[in-house]
Amino acid sequence: MTISSYAFENQGSIPSQYTCDGDGLIPPLEIVDVPEGTQSLALLMDDPDAPDGIFTHWLIWNIPPETLELGEGNIPSTAVQGTNSAGQIGYVAPCPPEGVHHYRFLLSALNKTLDLESGAVRDDFEDALKNNVIAKAELVGQYSPEIPRY
Numbered sequence: 001m002t003i004s005s006y007a008f009e010n011q012g013s014i015p016s017q018y019t020c021d022g023d024g025l026i027p028p029l030e031i032v033d034v035p036e037g038t039q040s041l042a043l044l045m046d047d048p049d050a051p052d053g054i055f056t057h058w059l060i061w062n063i064p065p066e067t068l069e070l071g072e073g074n075i076p077s078t079a080v081q082g083t084n085s086a087g088q089i090g091y092v093a094p095c096p097p098e099g100v101h102h103y104r105f106l107l108s109a110l111n112k113t114l115d116l117e118s119g120a121v122r123d124d125f126e127d128a129l130k131n132n133v134i135a136k137a138e139l140v141g142q143y144s145p146e147i148p149r150y
Helices: 122-129
Strands: 002-004 029-032 040-047 055-063 101-110 133-143
Touching (some): 002 133, 040 122
Antiparallel strands (some): 002 029, 040 055, 040 101, 101 133
16 A cells, blocks of 8 residues: 655655645645555654654544545545644644654554544544554655744
8 A cells, every 4th residue: 555645755845835834735645555455544644853742733534445535625525534733623734843844644544444533632543543454654745944933
C-alpha cells in the first residue's frame, strides 16, 4: 500500500496553498494497493518538529478501502474526523513558527471499521488501531514559512 500526492513528492516541499500561508487546503492524497481484506482506512497527519512536542494536524478514520483519493474537498461521507492539537475537529493546515517542519501522513489499512465517535483524540485513535492494522504507508512533506512567525 502506498500514499502519495501529486502536489509534492515524498520528503518534498508542500506548496503554500496547503498551509496557513495559503488557503489551508488539505493536500490531494492518492492511495494505491490497499491490501485485500481491508475493511477501512485510517489516517493521521502530524508534525514531529513542533516546538511543544508532536502536533496532530488531522485524524480521520472509517475511510472506505476503495478510496483512491483524499483531500482537496474529497472526504468520503462515511469518514469520521477527530480532534486535532488546535482543539478543532478536522484538519488544521501546517503553520510552523520558523524553520523546516516535517509533516507525516500515516495511513493504516484496518481489518475493521473503528467504533470511535467524531471528535476522538489521538490517544483514543491510536488505542483503537492496536491489533487491527493490516498494512501501513507513510508520506512526508516539508514546509518552512518564508517569514518566521515569532
